[in-house]
Structures are given as C-alpha cells and as structure tokens.
Amino acid sequence: MTAESTAEENGRIRKAQTGDSAAFEALYRMHVDKVYGLCLRMTGNVAEAEDCTQDAFIQAWSKLNNFRGESAFSTWLHRVAVNTVLGRMRKSRREQDRIRVVSDVVSAPETIGDSGGLRDLEQAINELPSGARHVFVLHAVYGYSHDETSAMLGIAAGTSKAQLHRARRLLAQQLKTECA
C-alpha cells in the first residue's frame, strides 16, 4: 500500500468513525476481497463466508471507534473477521453442512511445486478439522506469526504450533495418499 493510499484510507476511517457510511462503504470496497477470502478459507462454505463477511463489516462499523491505528486497518479488520467466524461457528453447526467447497470457487494452481503431491492443496486444507484449518490458514496462507495467530484465535501460542503440526501431518497424509 502506498503512502498516498494509506493517507486516503486513514481519511476514510476518520470519516467513518464520525458516522459517515459512504466513507465506510469505500473502506468496504477496498477490503471486501481480503475479508471474504479469509472467511471463505476459514469456513470453507460460500454462503457462510458471505454471512461472515457481512457480519464482520457490521461488527467493524460498530467497533470502529476502538480502532486507534495501532495496527494496519486490514489487520484489525482481519481480527474482527476471525472473531466473527469463530463466534458464528460456536453458535452453529453449519460447518458440517458445506454446500459448496472452496475449491469450487477458488481454483488451485494447476501444479504446485514439482512433486505433484500438492495439487489438491486447496481441497485438502478445506477438509482439515476446524482448529487445524484456522491455524494453517492464518499462519501458512496469510503469514501471521504464531503469536498473532494465537491472539486472533484466542488460544495459546503453543496450541497454535501444535495445531499447525497437526495440520501439516494431516495434509501430508492426504496429499501423499492422493498421489499414491
């Protein structure tokens, strides 16, 4: 993000904090793809991801005055989205009722790496248990550290590492089986 676009974003945040919904819509347009992508990866369900994205922006609007600029706005928004996903998943068991999987919407690259064993990575991530999937998505896909990941998910950093290990093991099993 350039300095110019950061200044533009900050201006919109300040306006939105005063109740300007047009400024908030502009922020939505800037960040919706990132938030929706995260929600989609975490839930693995298109309809649920859409609901989570809407909820996340509604939550962001109501909590916007809590944003003090201590982190990037996108990071703050990711945090809100993760909390929204976790909150909804606690309430609902819809995670089991996935209608459309991520791979229907986000096509994986034709080949990943040279071993041929990672072709179905998208699908394999989607099939991970939720705890392992959340950690893998935030840490391995979005690049958050274990401290950041554990803070977002409300778990200990050690648990985050353990879940990542579990995710890697399960992914390895699945991908190698498919390869065999």
Place this chain on the structure above:
Amino acid sequence: MNETDNNSFDDELMAAAAELITEVTPNRDLWPGIEQAISQPAKPARTVWNSVWAQAAAVLLLVGGSSGVTYLVLTEDLSPLPPVAGGPTLVFEPVSGSFGSMYNLGPGYQDARRSLAAKVDEELSRLAPEERDKVQKSIDVIHTAIEDINKALAAEPDNALLQKLLLSTYRDELGLMMRVDQITSAAMRRGDI
C-alpha cells in the same frame, strides 16, 4: 519416506500455502445487507441478565406480597368485629391490564371472581375501619404485584415463570377474598351467639 523427504515435503507445503490466493471477490455485492444493518438504530441489548433480574424481582415481589398477605390475614383478630355503619366501601376492582391481551382469564374464573367479590364487598362493610384498612393493604399488595408482573410480562411475554407467578398471584387474591368471607362469617356467628 525418510526425515529429509518429510522436511522437503513440509517446506514445499508451506511454500505452496503461501502462494495460495488470499483475496477472493464475492459472487454477489454484500454491501446492501451491510448498509441496511448499519443504518438501523441499535437495539438496546437484551441479555440473559435482564431476564434473570426480571424473574428475581418478580419472585421477590411475589414472595414478599404473599408473605405480607398471609401475615395480615392470619393476624386478623377474629373476636372483636363490631358492626360498622357508614364509612367508605371497599370494592374488589379488577386490576387493569391483567394478563394483557395475550393472557385472558377464562369466563369461569371471571364469573367466580365477580360473584365472590360482590359477596366480599358486602361482608367488608361489616368490618371496623381499622380492619378494613388491613384488608385494603393486603389488596393493594396483591394488586401491585399483579401490575408489576404484568409489566414484566409485557417485556417478556413468553416467560413461563412470570406467567406462573401471575396465576399464583390471582390465586392469592381469590384466597384473600375467601378468607375475608370466612372471617366475617365467623364473626357473625359469634355475634349471633
């Protein structure tokens, strides 16, 4: 597969994961739903505690009211009941809004209550002013309880505990009327003797 292979696979896995797409455009515009939600005024939070406090208040009110009524009625002195001439007449008026529109009392109850209330009004006229005051206090306690429970029910129409409390309070009212009837009848019998 040896450890070196595993490490290599892990590295490859993490590298591939980092390459995955992180931004996805939703199939539909999600803004209208968000806009609608944020343009509505925030509803006051209704937590479990509101309900708990309302129930606790109703229970306290009912227990206090019932205890007060029981105490007042049971401590009535049955012996001295001189006939009274004149003085204000006590009337068992139905409490307005009782049960609200969703909690209509049955016609059987209404008939029984009307009949008993008429009889009790007549009996009350025989009591001394101070005795009538005591009964009036009991009536007031019960009616206040009914009104308060109705208010709580208006906020929580499906609250089963409040509905039970309201029914119980109506039973207390009937009990009081019957008690007054018994007291005056007993006093009359003693007077007759």
